Amino acid sequence: MEMMLSTSRPLRADARRNREALLTTARQIFLSGEADTGVEEIARKAGVSVGTLYRHFDTREALIEAVYRQEVDGLCAATAELLDEHAPDDALRRFLLLLVDHAAIGKGMAEALESIMMTDSPVFDDARTRMAQSLDQLLAAGVAATTVRSDVTGRILLRAMGGICEMRATDGWQQEAQQITAILFDGLRVAGH
Amino acid sequence: MEMMLSTSRPLRADARRNREALLTTARQIFLSGEADTGVEEIARKAGVSVGTLYRHFDTREALIEAVYRQEVDGLCAATAELLDEHAPDDALRRFLLLLVDHAAIGKGMAEALESIMMTDSPVFDDARTRMAQSLDQLLAAGVAATTVRSDVTGRILLRAMGGICEMRATDGWQQEAQQITAILFDGLRVAGH
DNA sequence: CCATAAGGTGAATCGGACTCCGCTTGTGTT
DNA sequence: AACACAAGCGGAGTCCGATTCACCTTATGG
Numbered sequence: 077m078e079m080m081l082s083t084s085r086p087l088r089a090d091a092r093r094n095r096e097a098l099l100t101t102a103r104q105i106f107l108s109g110e111a112d113t114g115v116e117e118i119a120r121k122a123g124v125s126v127g128t129l130y131r132h133f134d135t136r137e138a139l140i141e142a143v144y145r146q147e148v149d150g151l152c153a154a155t156a157e158l159l160d161e162h163a164p165d166d167a168l169r170r171f172l173l174l175l176v177d178h179a180a181i182g183k184g185m186a187e188a189l190e191s192i193m194m195t196d197s198p199v200f201d202d203a204r205t206r207m208a209q210s211l212d213q214l215l216a217a218g219v220a221a222t223t224v225r226s227d228v229t230g231r232i233l234l235r236a237m238g239g240i241c242e243m244r245a246t247d248g249w250q251q252e253a254q255q256i257t258a259i260l261f262d263g264l265r266v267a268g269h
Numbered sequence: 270m271e272m273m274l275s276t277s278r279p280l281r282a283d284a285r286r287n288r289e290a291l292l293t294t295a296r297q298i299f300l301s302g303e304a305d306t307g308v309e310e311i312a313r314k315a316g317v318s319v320g321t322l323y324r325h326f327d328t329r330e331a332l333i334e335a336v337y338r339q340e341v342d343g344l345c346a347a348t349a350e351l352l353d354e355h356a357p358d359d360a361l362r363r364f365l366l367l368l369v370d371h372a373a374i375g376k377g378m379a380e381a382l383e384s385i386m387m388t389d390s391p392v393f394d395d396a397r398t399r400m401a402q403s404l405d406q407l408l409a410a411g412v413a414a415t416t417v418r419s420d421v422t423g424r425i426l427l428r429a430m431g432g433i434c435e436m437r438a439t440d441g442w443q444q445e446a447q448q449i450t451a452i453l454f455d456g457l458r459v460a461g462h
Numbered sequence: 463c464c465a466t467a468a469g470g471t472g473a474a475t476c477g478g479a480c481t482c483c484g485c486t487t488g489t490g491t492t
Numbered sequence: 493a494a495c496a497c498a499a500g501c502g503g504a505g506t507c508c509g510a511t512t513c514a515c516c517t518t519a520t521g522g
Contacts, residue, residue: 088488088499114478125502130480228452236449240429256429259421263456281468281519307509318471319511329510463522470517476510486501492494 095132097122102143115139141200148203151178155210164217165224169261171214175237176253208234224264236260288325290315295336308332334393341396344371348403357410358417362454364407365430369446372434401427417457429453 087095101122105113115136119129133139154174158167211230218224240256280288294315298306308329312322326332347367351360404423411417433449 090488091500094500115480116478126480127482127502128500131500136479225452227448232445232449235445236429236433236453252425252428255420256425259418259456260429260453261456263452263454283519284469287470308511309509320471320513321469323511324469327511465522466518466520468517468519471513471515473513475512478509479507481506482504484502486499487497488499489497491496 091132094122094124094128098124098129098132098139099143102139103146106140106143141203145203147178148206151175152206152210155213159214159217163223164214164221165265168211168214168218168224168264169258171210172233172237172257172261173254176240176250176257179253204231204234218264228264233264284325287315287317287321291317291322291325291332292336292339295332296339299333299336334396338396340371341400344368345399345403348406352407352410356416357407357414358458361404361407361411361417361457364403365426365450365454366447368430369434369443369450372446397424397427411457421457426457 098118102118105111105118105121115126115129118139119126122129129139133142151174155171158170161167162170208230211233213230215224215228215230215233219226237257237260240253240260291311295311298311298314308319308322311332312319315322322332326335344367348364351363354360355363401423404426406423408417408421408423408426412419430450430453433446433453
């Protein structure tokens, strides 16, 4: 009998299945814009009970966090690729616009991204940190190429983007968001281009 | 018997007193950072019952809106003065920083300002519109002086500021907010200074 | 000083997140 | 193949805060 109390033994088959169903269902719901769906309905649509939902996720917020960790992963994965294929400042610009695009996917998704970007909730700490790190990478590359000002942190930029994405759900918001992003980006570049 | 059904006859004395007490109490509570105080407690501290609170304000949100309409008024009033005493682009810069300062007054206040700036809630429509108009004025002056780019609207800028103010309640947030604002402002100026 | 409608009250309702406990089932063992 | 039991599950019930409503109180104009 080994006593590894930390990393937990593998989940039971049905448990893994249910957890997966919850994540998938929640994802669909959020993508479709029903961001304010209650836990009861999420559980029902996933074919389990609220009790099960709460066995897997401490709170409603924790479920949302789990869903969007995936999205964030995708976003962060783009960082390296962008830096590979574009000049640092252009990579940064494209990444910022990518953030807007992701917010555009769905209202629910945007709200989650906002939560990640805007709140101080420890629940989103992980996602937030990784996003900030991606931005730090992009900024650092720009600074090294002296095309981006050096007094900005990824965390700060993340906040600003959060605000911009928050404007979703207005007519033509996406165009506006891109516009603001462009302005912000202009502000980021070193004075004389 | 005149039938002016719209503008309503003057409130009864006790009604006005209670309404005033509610606004004052709510203001203090929000300023002190207890932004999540329940209606029950707000009413109790104001010396009335919840019923009375709801007689004067349709929802909890409506009360908050009423409280902050005052703040917004103060902010908007500063517009003319700033334009009087500073170059248009400088007036704009100062106004943006003023927004940050106001958000700094208190967590509750900041949250309300955010609601005004970020949501689409019709409840905050009025406040939002007036803020956007103030910004439009400042932008227009800058455009006329050719020191500010002409493709930005007050509404868009308001959103961006909302995001920035949202970062309140983090260590050193105010400094960060000012920094972002500065970057945004740099982006607003016409290319060749 | 009365009539009356504006205003006030607070117990009850409603809605939604979260908890609890008895029942079910996967899994590892013999 | 049957058992033991810990991991899981269901879903009624609790909690809590916003909102409502039927009834009582009191300014106010005549």
